[in-house]
Amino acid sequence: MATANLEYAYDSKIEGDIVVTQLDAAINWVRCHSMWPMPMGTACCAIEFMGVAASRFDLARFGAEVTKFSPRQSDCMIVSGTVTYKMATVVRRIYDQMAAPKWVIAMGACASSGGMYRSYAVLQGVDRILPVDVYISGCPPRPEAVLDGFEKLQRKVKREHSLSNLLKPS
Amino acid sequence: MTTYIDVAAALSAKFSQAVLRASRDHPAFNVPAGQALAVLRWLRDEAGFEILRDVTAIDWGLERSPRFMVVWHLYSPAAHRYVRVAADCASDAEPQMPSATELWPGANWHERETYDMFGIVFSGHPELKRILMWEGYPYFPLRKEFPLAGLPAELPDPEVAAETKEKVQAAPMAGGPFVATPGETMSGAEPRARDEAWSESSQKPT
Numbered sequence A: 001m002a003t004a005n006l007e008y009a010y011d012s013k014i015e016g017d018i019v020v021t022q023l024d025a026a027i028n029w030v031r032c033h034s035m036w037p038m039p040m041g042t043a044c045c046a047i048e049f050m051g052v053a054a055s056r057f058d059l060a061r062f063g064a065e066v067t068k069f070s071p072r073q074s075d076c077m078i079v080s081g082t083v084t085y086k087m088a089t090v091v092r093r094i095y096d097q098m099a100a101p102k103w104v105i106a107m108g109a110c111a112s113s114g115g116m117y118r119s120y121a122v123l124q125g126v127d128r129i130l131p132v133d134v135y136i137s138g139c140p141p142r143p144e145a146v147l148d149g150f151e152k153l154q155r156k157v158k159r160e161h162s163l164s165n166l167l168k169p170s
Numbered sequence B: 001m002t003t004y005i006d007v008a009a010a011l012s013a014k015f016s017q018a019v020l021r022a023s024r025d026h027p028a029f030n031v032p033a034g035q036a037l038a039v040l041r042w043l044r045d046e047a048g049f050e051i052l053r054d055v056t057a058i059d060w061g062l063e064r065s066p067r068f069m070v071v072w073h074l075y076s077p078a079a080h081r082y083v084r085v086a087a088d089c090a091s092d093a094e095p096q097m098p099s100a101t102e103l104w105p106g107a108n109w110h111e112r113e114t115y116d117m118f119g120i121v122f123s124g125h126p127e128l129k130r131i132l133m134w135e136g137y138p139y140f141p142l143r144k145e146f147p148l149a150g151l152p153a154e155l156p157d158p159e160v161a162a163e164t165k166e167k168v169q170a171a172p173m174a175g176g177p178f179v180a181t182p183g184e185t186m187s188g189a190e191p192r193a194r195d196e197a198w199s200e201s202s203q204k205p206t
């Protein structure tokens, strides 16, 4: 049956120096285990994100080694906090500056839907200006929820058709 | 330096047009807009109210004239006391007030915020532009006719607006806002939704 090889397996006794896999699987394996977050912290959720990244919960265990404050060196924008309209254009510009492939996590109620800020000043959900991959509920989400969301994103990346996307004329 | 107790007496002796204003906490005065700066200067230099704590405004609603009132809060670090000064803006359509930036540089941002939210122009302000909302935002959000959910407008950045085809929209109120009523028992004071459906599609009931 022709299913995508999602698992990367290698047995040196059988295969010697040769690895047999699909390019998609290899590329996705690289991508999803080295996904550096761009912490787009705009409010209180960003404080919780510090907890996620710090030693107790340690986002680095999942390949998000360095939270990069430069959009050029990051793969996954984690929008953590309330996004006002004034800030929304900045968020969008930073997203545009990130090099593809790139993903977006909306962390918390505010980033996902505007949260409790039903107001003239607040963007009602960051998905109105960005393509969001994973939404994390909570106000703020527990660090475990952020880790879970991050793993969900990794599983999503593993299913991408990276090779054909790469070869697609842009 | 005048002590706190006789501020009211001293102020009314000095400025005959300053009248005591009903207040539940600190002494408060209504002064004419033209005299506001002189009163503030006197309070700073003669009465020891050296710190400008806040500049804000009140919109009394479309029905009332004068509609806009600017409010200053001063603090005396020697006496640990506050005093409040309020002045009506002469015009309801284009409210104006002299700027207190020459007395306190700290008035700068307070006045920008008051301008941003109420549209009150502080004459003599060195750089009166919006501070919270973006340049070019067409409304003054704390005016009474402005709905809580907001009004449609353009995004601050035309390039991003063209790219995302997004606009500033009225926020869905979804049954809110949730307000607590003070002065009741705890269970009675729980936040409840107040019907403000008018802010989304239907007109505000008059």
Ligand code: SF4
Pocket (backbone or CB within 6 Å): A043, A044, A045, A046, A080, A081, A082, A107, A108, A109, A110, A111, A115, A138, A139, A140, A141
């Ligand atoms: S979801 Fe809650 S914790 Fe997060 S930014 Fe909004 S208000 Fe703050």
